[in-house]
Amino acid sequence: MSTVNLKQLAKELNLSVSTVSKAFKNSYDISEATRERILTRAKQLNYQPNPYAAGLRTQRSQTIAVVIPEIANNFFVQAINGIETVAQGMGYHVMIYLTHEDQSKEQAFLQHLQNGRVDAILLSLSSGKDHAQQLKELQKRDIPIVLFDRIDTQVDAIKIQTDNIESSYKATTHLIEAGCKKIAHLTLSEKLAISNDRLEGYKRALKDAGLKFKKELVVDCSLTKNNEDQIVQLLQKLRPDGLFSGFEKLALQTYQVCEKLNVNIPNDLKLISFSNLPIAELLNPGLSVVVQPAFEIGKVAAEMIFELLKIKGSNRIKTITIPSHLIKRKSTGN
Amino acid sequence: MSTVNLKQLAKELNLSVSTVSKAFKNSYDISEATRERILTRAKQLNYQPNPYAAGLRTQRSQTIAVVIPEIANNFFVQAINGIETVAQGMGYHVMIYLTHEDQSKEQAFLQHLQNGRVDAILLSLSSGKDHAQQLKELQKRDIPIVLFDRIDTQVDAIKIQTDNIESSYKATTHLIEAGCKKIAHLTLSEKLAISNDRLEGYKRALKDAGLKFKKELVVDCSLTKNNEDQIVQLLQKLRPDGLFSGFEKLALQTYQVCEKLNVNIPNDLKLISFSNLPIAELLNPGLSVVVQPAFEIGKVAAEMIFELLKIKGSNRIKTITIPSHLIKRKSTGN
DNA sequence: CTGTTAGCGCGTTCAG
DNA sequence: CTGAACGCGCTAACAG
Numbered sequence: 001m002s003t004v005n006l007k008q009l010a011k012e013l014n015l016s017v018s019t020v021s022k023a024f025k026n027s028y029d030i031s032e033a034t035r036e037r038i039l040t041r042a043k044q045l046n047y048q049p050n051p052y053a054a055g056l057r058t059q060r061s062q063t064i065a066v067v068i069p070e071i072a073n074n075f076f077v078q079a080i081n082g083i084e085t086v087a088q089g090m091g092y093h094v095m096i097y098l099t100h101e102d103q104s105k106e107q108a109f110l111q112h113l114q115n116g117r118v119d120a121i122l123l124s125l126s127s128g129k130d131h132a133q134q135l136k137e138l139q140k141r142d143i144p145i146v147l148f149d150r151i152d153t154q155v156d157a158i159k160i161q162t163d164n165i166e167s168s169y170k171a172t173t174h175l176i177e178a179g180c181k182k183i184a185h186l187t188l189s190e191k192l193a194i195s196n197d198r199l200e201g202y203k204r205a206l207k208d209a210g211l212k213f214k215k216e217l218v219v220d221c222s223l224t225k226n227n228e229d230q231i232v233q234l235l236q237k238l239r240p241d242g243l244f245s246g247f248e249k250l251a252l253q254t255y256q257v258c259e260k261l262n263v264n265i266p267n268d269l270k271l272i273s274f275s276n277l278p279i280a281e282l283l284n285p286g287l288s289v290v291v292q293p294a295f296e297i298g299k300v301a302a303e304m305i306f307e308l309l310k311i312k313g314s315n316r317i318k319t320i321t322i323p324s325h326l327i328k329r330k331s332t333g334n
Numbered sequence: 335m336s337t338v339n340l341k342q343l344a345k346e347l348n349l350s351v352s353t354v355s356k357a358f359k360n361s362y363d364i365s366e367a368t369r370e371r372i373l374t375r376a377k378q379l380n381y382q383p384n385p386y387a388a389g390l391r392t393q394r395s396q397t398i399a400v401v402i403p404e405i406a407n408n409f410f411v412q413a414i415n416g417i418e419t420v421a422q423g424m425g426y427h428v429m430i431y432l433t434h435e436d437q438s439k440e441q442a443f444l445q446h447l448q449n450g451r452v453d454a455i456l457l458s459l460s461s462g463k464d465h466a467q468q469l470k471e472l473q474k475r476d477i478p479i480v481l482f483d484r485i486d487t488q489v490d491a492i493k494i495q496t497d498n499i500e501s502s503y504k505a506t507t508h509l510i511e512a513g514c515k516k517i518a519h520l521t522l523s524e525k526l527a528i529s530n531d532r533l534e535g536y537k538r539a540l541k542d543a544g545l546k547f548k549k550e551l552v553v554d555c556s557l558t559k560n561n562e563d564q565i566v567q568l569l570q571k572l573r574p575d576g577l578f579s580g581f582e583k584l585a586l587q588t589y590q591v592c593e594k595l596n597v598n599i600p601n602d603l604k605l606i607s608f609s610n611l612p613i614a615e616l617l618n619p620g621l622s623v624v625v626q627p628a629f630e631i632g633k634v635a636a637e638m639i640f641e642l643l644k645i646k647g648s649n650r651i652k653t654i655t656i657p658s659h660l661i662k663r664k665s666t667g668n
Numbered sequence: 669c670t671g672t673t674a675g676c677g678c679g680t681t682c683a684g
Numbered sequence: 685c686t687g688a689a690c691g692c693g694c695t696a697a698c699a700g
Contacts (some may be wrong), residue, residue, distance in 0.1 A: 007693075016672075052451070059676075071411055080430070111380075277612075390692045506696090
């Protein structure tokens with residue numbers, strides 16, 4: 001705790017608290033001379049106004065919360081980067097809450113954060129069941145929420161996402177063009193819009209290419225914790241020649257499985273995945289990737305938050321979509 | 335802001351504020367009956383005590399700050415994970431501040447954070463010049479600081495790090511055992527203890543193996559932003575057969591350069607690096623890695639913070655070292 | 669231009 | 685067992 005406070009500083013200067021206080025805010029209303037004097041002494045004593053006391057008065061914490069499923073995920077890392085950049089520019093502070101894909105924890109956070117600790121919440125949903133109900137509760141309060149990436153279509157809130165359907169369509173088409181006839185798809189929870197959209201893009205691409213959609217080629221990896229087994233099953237029993245993973249983590253697990261099973265990438269299996277691994281296109285031989293504009297999404301989401309904080313109330317619902325980037329890898333392509 | 339406050343809740347119940355307040359803290363001193371009544375009604379109205387008002391009274395924010403150079407770095411991500419885990423368990427909140435390797439920004443944060451916004455600071459230094467002076471200033475205040483990973487030997491504070499010298503020794507020795515005769519080393523700022531230690535381990539390994547240390551084989555990548563050029567120079571002019579990178583980012587850049595220059599890893603160049611990339615040993619063919627116990631370091635650092643917060647004042651300086659893990663890659667090894 | 673006063677929402681003596 | 689009253693550090697009328 002800052003040891004010197006407003007009262008002490010005022011006494012030092014033989015001024016009243018309000019005068020000193022105003023010297024920091026209203027540049028007018030205070031003579032330049034005394035203002036100078038106050039600021040100098042304040043610097044000397046290293047006076048730091050207590051933000052919470054100020055916030056108590058102004059009803060603002062200058063803080064936003066970022067609630068995300070996990071942080072060991074390059075998408076979220078880059079998103080945080082974007083968020084933090086914007087927040088820093090606005091003089092705001094960023095709190096991080098990790099739900100670890102635990103929906104009850106997510107709910108607890110959101111509930112708790114209604115207490116005024118933060119002015120707004122940036123939320124990316126955990127892969128649990130429908131969040132609509134719980135989010136509607138929060139909509140009633142006046143604390144703004146912006147959903148990003150892992151959104152829920154049912155909820156009326158601002159949403160920032162990427163073009164999941166289109167990107168998935170392109171990714172799947174990429175595999176088809178590379179000669180794949182039997183393309184598997186790895187996905188997370190069916191309850192997430194993001195999963196459904198990616199599945200949808202995959203389906204459409206198959207359809208447009210005249211390939212049949214087979215349900216058994218789609219593996220939902222959210223239910224069990226042991227996704228590896230599911231992937232092993234998929235590869236061994238169905239022997240797909242292409243695989244489109246909707247999520248980086250699942251692609252990485254696929255790599256591991258392939259190594260174990262002696263499945264050669266890209267000869268035996270061509271792989272493409274959503275991923276924000278640093279220079280993924282370099283490190284992953286044979287892996288084409290769909291790179292989400294994570295930093296941008298974070299940035300835009302944060303900007304929306306600050307817009308909302310200014311125009312409190314004008315909560316026109318809108319969804320912003322920022323396209324992803326498909327990076328093709330030669331070795332997959334032939 | 336939580337719409338219902340203590341006063342309103344008290345009025346609802348025909349009780350005084352203090353009674354209600356005590357119902358939440360002192361389980362004694364309040365009859366079980368009224369306590370029950372209060373808690374139920376509180377839940378109904380979704381009463382959330384304002385943490386800042388409470389903190390104003392108790393002089394605690396229940397918040398810790400994590401000040402780090404960057405977040406697009408797997409070490410820091412995992413460290414945050416560890417920190418957040420511990421903090422969450424303690425009911426604490428975590429604020430993130432990214433200095434982007436900008437020392438003036440770092441200083442500004444540390445300065446600013448003296449205002450009571452956080453109870454303690456977890457700090458990993460940016461790669462600037464000596465931090466000793468600036469940190470000593472902060473030592474005078476009563477806000478605890480724990481340094482982790484990127485520490486400064488000059489400062490009297492608790493420090494959590496890994497066994498940089500030993501790990502680097504092992505890593506370099508690994509290259510030597512793989513037959514390398516001319517081993518380069520990539521490092522960051524000389525001002526960071528971590529860089530020096532890693533360099534030191536490298537030197538010792540060379541010495542013990544009877545290899546001469548050559549200054550030109552060591553590239554300090556902190557000064558210029560275009561590290562790639564430096565690496566290109568190194569590889570083209572000196573043609574090392576082994577390379578030990580002290581930092582993940584530099585190893586990744588080396589990969590890129592090698593691809594451009596058509597240098598084959600591991601045939602032409604054997605590579606080993608500190609890295610916390612997810613399953614780095616899988617994704618990076620030919621790359622042996624030194625994996626830092628990032629999560630553990632974060633956890634221990636956070637635990638130290640909470641110990642400090644309890645035993646305020648007893649700031650016995652100590653350094654905790656947690657060993658890294660060397661993962662050898664067959665392809666490097668022969 | 670400066671000072672007085674009254675809260676922001678909560679915790680905490682101290683009476684009763 | 686309960687309530688009245690004060691103060692945490694600061695802002696914002698309102699006076700002067």
